[in-house]
Amino acid sequence: MTTQWTTSAINAIQADYQRSADTHLIPLELPVYPGVSLYLKDESTHPTGSLKHRLARSLFLYGLCNGWIREGTPVIEASSGSTAVSEAYFARLLGLPFIAVMPRCTARRKIEQIEFYGGKCHFVDSSAQIYAESERLARETGGHYMDQFTYAERATDWRGNNNIAESIYRQMSREAHPVPRYIVMSAGTGGTSATLGRFIRYQGHDTKLVVVDPENSVFYDCYHQKCSHLRCDTGSKIEGIGRPRAEPSFIPGVIDDVIKVSDQCSIATLYWLEKLLGRRTGASTGTNVWGALQLAKQMHEQKQTGSIVTLICDSGERYPDTYYNPQWVAENIGDLTDTQATLPKW
Structure with a gap:
């Protein structure tokens, strides 16, 4: 039986959704990889500032x-x-x-x-x-x-028209390469990658879903070893992603590959991206973009053209004491000089 309060509560959430706009899909030019287009789905513009x-x-x-x-x-x-x-x-x-x-x-x-x-x-x-x-x-x-x-993974309607996957494909529809060759996503709960992977298969899109995993997280090993019982004693330093165990919402069967990304690569990419966007993002975005850049490089080397989509998960304004604090980075992440030298320049 549905109570009056429950009906009112559901309506309040739906009204909040109705007042909200969709998040932007930002094209990021990659002159060093001609024919490869990179897009960033900017989830930091939600009312609470993140994909979550x-x-x-x-x-x-x-x-x-x-x-x-x-x-x-x-x-x-x-x-x-x-x-x-x-x-x-x-x-x-x-x-x-x-x-x-x-x-x-x-x-x-x-x-x-x-x-x-x-x-x-x-x-x-x-x-x-x-x-x-x-x-x-x-x-x-x-x-x-x-x-x-x-x-x-089960609370989100992955077949519907109000999820992040549907939004990406709708916003890509008029681009030069409307069906992404790759969608790159980091995993925290695993729920977003589950939604993306299921939607890709349900709609029959020729897109590969690649998950990027930070240090001190078990998703990479669980996927490649096909073992869901692995554990990690040390927590991820990239807030919001990476887990000490394979969470129930992490669905390996809808993923095409998992790439390991070092913390130095995540943070170096964070600073690289700040110069291109003119604003700061969270560290998980650095992880996402690093993975996307590796795939763009691979496509270029194989003389492939196409598009790659990944996410801006949250704003960097939440991290002035950590990822944007040089002392904290030096003590917890290390010297980024060599990693920064590997990022594209133009």
Whole structure:
């Protein structure tokens, strides 16, 4: 039975969506690779500043329609920050208490944004601890553990006309190469890559989905070793992507390849991209673009033409204390000089 509050809550989320515009698809010229076009889907322009706005909306609708979230239900989420920011936004929209369980190393700006939307932050020492702690808090508060890592791949309607994959192909329709040869995506929950891969197959597109994986993450090894039980003791330094375990929403069968990207490559590409865009992006965008550039180079060497699409996941304004702090980078990432020298120049 649907309650009046649930109907009102769903309508509030749908009205918020109706007020929002689609995110831009930005062409990035690659003169050193003629015939290869690179596009950046700018997810940083969502109301909460990241790709995770889409996921948070889907998770709330999923929880409401399943009867898991009711009036006054505390919502708990395990997150590295961006999903928690977006979920705090929707929790405030619905008048619900929200608690984010995050590693202590989460960017300060993300913490401030969660609190701005009325959420509370509960910290743990490592990313591997967020799952059990979220379950414990949900039990103690009588709340709902949103569990993005399990439900990301099933909460999103990958067949519909309101997902990121459909948006990419619609926006590409008048380009010189409207069907991308590659879509490049990093994995956190694995939900976005699942949506992209399923949509590609459902629509019969001649596009390969390539996932890029940072250091201290198991997705690369899980994919190539065909083993979902691998674990990593050290957390990823690239916020928002890379996990210590293969999350339930990571679907290897819809992926064509996984590329490992070093932290130095991610951050060096971050600075390279800033000069081209005139603004800052988050580190996961550096990971995405590094992978896309390797594929562009490969296409050029094989005398292929076509397009590549990847994502700007969030804005760099969230990371002044880390990725845009030279001292932090020197201490945690290392010297970028050699890596920067390998990036295209024009």
